[in-house]
Amino acid sequence: MSSREEILQAVLHNQPESTPLPDMGIFKVEFEDIVQKYMEIFKSIGGEVYAVHGLDEVKTMINKKFDNNKRVITTLPALNDIAELFSPDATPHSFDDVELAIIKAPLAVAENGAVWLTEEAMGQRIIPYICQHLAVLIDEDSIVASMHDAYARIGAADYGFGGFIGGPSKTADIEQALVLGAHGPLTMTVFIIK
């Protein structure tokens, strides 16, 4: 008998009588001002967040905040005057020198500050992890209150890879001292487009 059969047989033999799943409908999270809440939480986890009125404002702020002598990439054709549009077929290793990546997330969560990105939105899976700095654009109406709402919005959508990202990478492994920028981005900036 293979290990597969042995394991499955042992599991079937040892598992007790079935118990029901709980009602997930009881979870309701509501905030008076969802955008305000998102901004407050995102700042508290070490991120920077700005409410802006359009892409021009985003461009001005990015030019002011980041070193545009270094490599800046984006998935958004509208930003190709300040950033390089990259090929989704390039090898992931070729993005090691990216200073700033600017991408757009279809969904953000107020209760924890995270944005949801599928590989389609990332351009390539490695992009939001390998860049030194990450900037994410979100539409104001794509912010939901809770993780329950987020999964309801994601629904049965198919993707090869997707991830919640809630701030710059961090570690506190050395004496619990918080250090931003462990292996991923040193900073994360979110622009909420009104």
Added chain:
Amino acid sequence: MRDTGTKKHAALAEEFIQDKEKADWHDGALWWIRQKRDMQANQTPQWEELREAASAIKMNVITNLHTYLLQFEANLKKNGVKVYWAANADEHNQIVYSILKEKNITEMVKSKSMLTEECNLNEYLEERGIGVINSDLGEYIQQIDNEPPSHIVLPCIHKRKEEIGALFHIHLGTEEGLSDPTALTRVARKHLRNVFLTRRAALTGANFAVAETGEYVVCTNEGNADMGAHLAEVQICSMGLEKIVPEKKHLAVFLRLLARSATGQPITIYSSHFKKPRPGQEMHLILVDAGRSRLLGREDFRNSLKCIKCGACMNTCPVYRKGSGLSYHNTITGPIGAILAPNLDMEKHADLPFASTLCGSCSNVCPVKINIHDQLYKWRQVIVKEGYVANSKALSMKAMAFTLSSPAAYQAAGKTGRWVLNYAPFAINNKFNPWYKQRDMPGGPKESFGEWYAKNQGKKED
């Protein structure tokens, strides 16, 4: 890996508390994390309902695991992921080795995985000429010090920054005496980035695996799992059978609880959902039993399969905070480790369920409501019955049972005890009695409650 030999919990904890300043720091650092957990719990509406739901979902998984495993396997295959089943640690290690060997890969990067620690995967591969580097900063530090992680979330919480600085000086060539956490982290970032860019294979664990879709979720704060996986041509995931959740919507409950319980964050920075390999990449997933199906059959203990490895029980445990995770001589340390370990090897881990005051704080903070302190108590019964306790403990327990079941013996023992405390304290306050280590006992009362009650009975009515 440095071995703790056959030393038991009490002896290992005693070694740790020799450095009083460090032991106090350790105690305080973990208690602060417990307090951050409380702040999040108090701010999150329906926190108790979330814990109830998480516990019920996991119970449903435990009671329907056979169906969910088959569903998960079918979906993995549909997604283009290659599936393996491993009955034990050895089989798991063989599978990883064969995947790497087929591709002529001699170096692998690994993100945090307690399962592969449990399997001693690194040692197994190193003996066969394959180098493994742990990429989580805490695990990396433990690896270069040749010591196992002491905490499942905070692997080197028992080390001071000066000790880490000294390790970096030897292994990464940093300036002698450098101990600033930010400076040390930057050095590790640079070194490990080169590791990520040059490894053809990356292995991760899994926090949750969704039967409904075949995707699995890996949570990190550092981004190390993603850096490894998205750059490697071969991606391997090792997961225990119990990591299954039925549907994607159930992830909401667990992702809301996990980081809040673990470190007091609203969510881990990265919660990555891996479903299909990217073009040109291979994905392999190994389902590991290694004692889990046996635990499923132990009625009193199967609840421990609900564990989501947040570490909250460790941060709150007075015994853990004082004695550190190194004293548990098991991969999973702390209260949860003490109830998981006897299922793996009752004789070797017979001391662990006794490393507790049974105060119940662990059960109170557990996000999936495992009855940890009840199970610690129940394991003690099993271990004594199976004859795995030291003779001295078995004898004193027998003497206690006799004394407590006989009123005459109880009274005589009480009288003797009071006399000894008052007139001959040296008879018990000596180095042979561990209760007197770092403690003093008050003098004994002149009379017992029984004697006092007999004398004063009826006085109030007068």
